[in-house]
Amino acid sequence: METEPTITFPVIRGLQAHREYYVAMWSLRMLRQISIFDEDELPPELRAQRTLNKARIPEISDYILENPDDYVFSALTVSIDSDVHFEPLSGQDKLGLLRVPMDARFIINDGQHRRAAIIEALDQRPELGHETIAVVFFLDIGLERCQQMFADLNRHAVRPSRSLGLLYDHRNDKARLAKLVIMKSEVFRDIVDMEKSSLARRSRKLFTLSAFHNACADLIEGMATGDLGEDANLARTYWEAVAEHFPAWRQVLEGRLPASEVREGYIHSHGIALQALGKAGNTLLREHPQDWRKHLNGLKKIDWSRSNAQLWEGRAMIGGKVSKVTTNVVLTTNVIKKALALSLDSEQQRVEAALGRKSER
Numbered sequence: 001m002e003t004e005p006t007i008t009f010p011v012i013r014g015l016q017a018h019r020e021y022y023v024a025m026w027s028l029r030m031l032r033q034i035s036i037f038d039e040d041e042l043p044p045e046l047r048a049q050r051t052l053n054k055a056r057i058p059e060i061s062d063y064i065l066e067n068p069d070d071y072v073f074s075a076l077t078v079s080i081d082s083d084v085h086f087e088p089l090s091g092q093d094k095l096g097l098l099r100v101p102m103d104a105r106f107i108i109n110d111g112q113h114r115r116a117a118i119i120e121a122l123d124q125r126p127e128l129g130h131e132t133i134a135v136v137f138f139l140d141i142g143l144e145r146c147q148q149m150f151a152d153l154n155r156h157a158v159r160p161s162r163s164l165g166l167l168y169d170h171r172n173d174k175a176r177l178a179k180l181v182i183m184k185s186e187v188f189r190d191i192v193d194m195e196k197s198s199l200a201r202r203s204r205k206l207f208t209l210s211a212f213h214n215a216c217a218d219l220i221e222g223m224a225t226g227d228l229g230e231d232a233n234l235a236r237t238y239w240e241a242v243a244e245h246f247p248a249w250r251q252v253l254e255g256r257l258p259a260s261e262v263r264e265g266y267i268h269s270h271g272i273a274l275q276a277l278g279k280a281g282n283t284l285l286r287e288h289p290q291d292w293r294k295h296l297n298g299l300k301k302i303d304w305s306r307s308n309a310q311l312w313e314g315r316a317m318i319g320g321k322v323s324k325v326t327t328n329v330v331l332t333t334n335v336i337k338k339a340l341a342l343s344l345d346s347e348q349q350r351v352e353a354a355l356g357r358k359s360e361r
Contacts, residue, residue: 006085006099007034011137013086013094022086022098022137023075029129032119034106052112060117065124067171073118075134076111080104084139098137107140161197163209173228177220178213180232187243188212191253204259206252211271215278223285238281238292245299267316267332268304272324276332283342298339311335314355327351 009030011022064071082104088096108115114133122129160168166175182188192212193205216235224231243249246268251257262269284292303311309320315331316322330351334344344352 079140218278
């Protein structure tokens with residue numbers, strides 16, 4: 001180590017499971033300059049990582065470029081396939097310099113997509129190169145240990161629910177719109193679950209934030225003014241007018257009817273119906289901007305009972321279970337649009353015709 005060329009950088013030394021590890025602050029520029037071992041060509045059993053999914057890189061890179069003042073990344077985890085030498089600073093035992101041979105291999109155990117995206121972002125914004133990211137270094141003691149590290153690092157990783165992600169996302173305009181509508185609505189404020197993306201059987205809520213977000217996005221598609229308050233007022237006015245035609249929603253809100261009983265008995269209290277009402281509402285507001293409210297009376301013509309298999313099986317339900325796939329959303333939208341005397345667009349007509357041919361077999 002004393003004679004061969006080395007890379008030297010300041011670190012904090014720590015201890016986990018009786019093994020030393022080191023934490024450093026690397027400039028983003030250093031991620032490009034230091035060679036990272038590329039093992040994509042190896043078979044899975046000889047790799048310490050999953051292969052790089054290049055399709056993910058632009059999305060992460062755009063996140064950096066679009067939010068240069070408030071992007072945030074967690075630390076990278078890297079194994080060093082070499083002997084290293086830690087030199088503590090005078091009077092310190094945990095702070096010091098880590099000397100790593102120039103020909104050492106760095107294997108990323110966690111964060112390869114972040115690194116690739118950062119490098120891509122630097123091509124467009126070189127000035128970001130002086131910013132830093134935390135890197136945790138472990139000493140590589142063999143392939144088996146590296147593979148185990150990858151498994152352990154990902155074992156307890158749980159993605160937050162989509163609803164919780166939307167709740168905490170302050171950049172997404174459509175998420176902000178949906179949250180504002182809910183907060184300002186006396187009807188939806190207490191029947192929308194803001195955290196979960198699937199409701200437990202005994203939940204007192206009727207809808208999830210993720211479902212309401214989809215419905216609001218479809219409602220204002222192509223109609224948004226860019227003024228969040230104005231768009232939210234339009235959406236809230238529409239949804240509260242719709243709610244007037246579903247007394248069961250109000251009964252759940254007032255505690256006079258269990259939410260579980262309504263969800264089990266009716267299609268109108270599921271995310272697929274909410275999204276379909278949003279899609280149909282978009283057409284309604286466009287075609288009847290002045291008198292759209294009276295057209296909502298057509299919702300009373302629909303038998304929303306899940307027991308009405310003749311109507312809902314193959315549309316909102318598959319095998320008796322509510323289905324939220326795109327085709328089923330379209331077919332449910334068609335029912336609503338017909339009840340509101342609205343014309344189907346070409347895609348809705350195509351999907352409707354396909355269902356008709358299937359029923360004739």
